[in-house]
Amino acid sequence: MENIKLSAHNLDLHFGKKHVLKNINIDFPKNQVTALIGPSGCGKSTLLRSFNRMHDLSADAKLEGQLKLDDLDISEKKNSVTDIRRRIGMVFQKPNPLPKSIYDNLAYALNIHNFPKKDIPQLIENSLKESFLWDEVKDELKKPAVKLSGGQQQRLCIARTVVLRPEVILMDEPCSALDPISTSKIEELIIKLKKDYTIVIVTHNMQQAQRISDKVAFMYLGELIEFDACDNIFRHPQKELTKNYVGGHFG
Amino acid sequence: MVCTFLGVILWDIFSKGLPALSWNFIHRYPTEGMTKGGILPAIVGTILLTFITTLFAVPFGVACAVYLNEYAKPSLLTNIIRASIRNLAGIPSIIYGLFGLALFVQTFHFGTSVLSAGLTLGLLSLPYIITTTEEALKRIPNSMREATLALGATQFETIKDVVLPKALPGILTGVILTLSRAAGETAPILFTGVAFYINGVTTSVNQEFMALPYHLYMLSTQHSAIEAVRPLAYATAVVLILLVFILNIVAFIIRYKYRTQD
Numbered sequence: 001m002e003n004i005k006l007s008a009h010n011l012d013l014h015f016g017k018k019h020v021l022k023n024i025n026i027d028f029p030k031n032q033v034t035a036l037i038g039p040s041g042c043g044k045s046t047l048l049r050s051f052n053r054m055h056d057l058s059a060d061a062k063l064e065g066q067l068k069l070d071d072l073d074i075s076e077k078k079n080s081v082t083d084i085r086r087r088i089g090m091v092f093q094k095p096n097p098l099p100k101s102i103y104d105n106l107a108y109a110l111n112i113h114n115f116p117k118k119d120i121p122q123l124i125e126n127s128l129k130e131s132f133l134w135d136e137v138k139d140e141l142k143k144p145a146v147k148l149s150g151g152q153q154q155r156l157c158i159a160r161t162v163v164l165r166p167e168v169i170l171m172d173e174p175c176s177a178l179d180p181i182s183t184s185k186i187e188e189l190i191i192k193l194k195k196d197y198t199i200v201i202v203t204h205n206m207q208q209a210q211r212i213s214d215k216v217a218f219m220y221l222g223e224l225i226e227f228d229a230c231d232n233i234f235r236h237p238q239k240e241l242t243k244n245y246v247g248g249h250f251g
Numbered sequence: 252m253v254c255t256f257l258g259v260i261l262w263d264i265f266s267k268g269l270p271a272l273s274w275n276f277i278h279r280y281p282t283e284g285m286t287k288g289g290i291l292p293a294i295v296g297t298i299l300l301t302f303i304t305t306l307f308a309v310p311f312g313v314a315c316a317v318y319l320n321e322y323a324k325p326s327l328l329t330n331i332i333r334a335s336i337r338n339l340a341g342i343p344s345i346i347y348g349l350f351g352l353a354l355f356v357q358t359f360h361f362g363t364s365v366l367s368a369g370l371t372l373g374l375l376s377l378p379y380i381i382t383t384t385e386e387a388l389k390r391i392p393n394s395m396r397e398a399t400l401a402l403g404a405t406q407f408e409t410i411k412d413v414v415l416p417k418a419l420p421g422i423l424t425g426v427i428l429t430l431s432r433a434a435g436e437t438a439p440i441l442f443t444g445v446a447f448y449i450n451g452v453t454t455s456v457n458q459e460f461m462a463l464p465y466h467l468y469m470l471s472t473q474h475s476a477i478e479a480v481r482p483l484a485y486a487t488a489v490v491l492i493l494l495v496f497i498l499n500i501v502a503f504i505i506r507y508k509y510r511t512q513d
Contacts, residue, residue, distance in 0.1 A: 054401070059326075085401055086402075090397075092394060096394040109402045161401075164402065164403070
């Protein structure tokens with residue numbers, strides 16, 4: 001039996017009158033990479049964002065059902081959203097470095113969670129090394145982060161997430177704005193990171209899903225159609241829809 | 252076309268005003284029924300007035316815009332608030348003057364003073380400051396807010412550390428342009444504190460004061476020896492235009508500096 005880190009049970013999400021997620025049940029195993037695939041608008045990103053309560057700010061979002069991190073109920077309003085987001089980090093589609101220096105982008109994350117000042121330089125160095133960025137930026141940590149290339153910015157955003165030592169990292173198409181070389185660096189990084197973190201990644205790229213993920217969930221029109229080991233989804237899909245999608249017949 | 256008009260106006264004012272403009276004109280008191288001497292009290296009055304307006308309108312206006320753009324959920328109430336602000340911006344400035352007279356001078360007993368006038372001008376500036384600040388905040392992409400929220404920052408930290416600093420150039424530009432407009436207003440201060448002549452400069456907020464635009468108005472239309480003071484009126488106009496111009500240049504520099512930064 002796998003060790004379940006993150007899960008959703010009977011999850012329904014409405015935006016106003018629109019039913020965006022329909023009765024989703026899914027368990028994400030610990031220290032594995034799970035890819036969410038499906039055509040645009042199928043609810044993958046929405047599901048991903050539910051896990052760190054990014055929908056809190058949308059006035060018309062209505063969420064029912066249960067989201068759990070270990071035994072903690074994520075959707076319970078009284079559980080601190082800042083603690084949850086510290087434990088469940090997120091990397092977005094477009095790199096979004098803060099308008100600060102490379103160093104301060106990471107220091108900011110540590111400061112808001114009151115890490116001891118004396119530990120901060122070491123933590124930052126570790127996390128930049130972990131994200132394969134250290135060698136490229138170690139001599140120019142004071143440089144504005146926006147001056148980095150797109151791929152470097154995205155690795156910085158990953159570094160900014162891992163510097164907090166979260167338990168889960170959510171990634172929303174982290175490579176869609178990057179060139180193939182940057183993409184392969186990030187994929188390499190994701191595979192390395194799964195030793196310490198549970199990773200859920202939304203991707204449109206089938207090859208990428210096959211390269212990096214242990215399990216794959218296929219979603220269509222707000223429903224979870226099939227969820228299985230990566231090989232099974234791509235080689236022996238059980239459902240007709242999945243077969244057509246991974247076979248490239250639509251989407 | 253617009254530039255030609257501006258050029259003609261500026262040429263007219265400067266050619267007639269510059270000869271009367273001197274260091275004495277700027278740092279001396281008016282003498283002999285305004286026909287001689289300088290306009291120091293009016294300069295000090297205008298600066299003090301603008302300062303009070305800033306103190307009142309900027310914190311209020313920015314806070315209001317932050318509430319509307321960052322916290323308020325779209326609802327009937329916020330729509331009503333927004334509509335009211337837009338409408339406030341369209342109210343003639345003389346109405347603000349009367350309102351200030353009723354509220355600050357009489358109800359709050361601030362008297363006809365630079366405080367009452369500054370607050371009245373503040374009211375006049377609020378809708379512009381709120382609107383321009385809101386526009387500046389809207390230009391900050393949501394991905395910026397998500398970046399810090401996803402790290403576990405509170406909404407307040409996100410606004411304080413990322414949204415406001417990033418929107419600062421836009422906010423400052425709006426604020427300065429609004430203030431430079433407010434500094435040139437006559438109607439709102441007419442009933443609330445401006446005086447044609449006071450002895451010495453205004454040093455306290457509960458005193459009456461002289462102001463450049465009002466001084467100009469009096470010299471050009473109400474003075475007993477209009478012909479004699481005409482050069483002084485033009486010179487006053489030059490000083491007022493220069494003051495506003497300096498504020499606009501500051502706004503321009505701020506924008507330029509921040510734009511080259513990122």
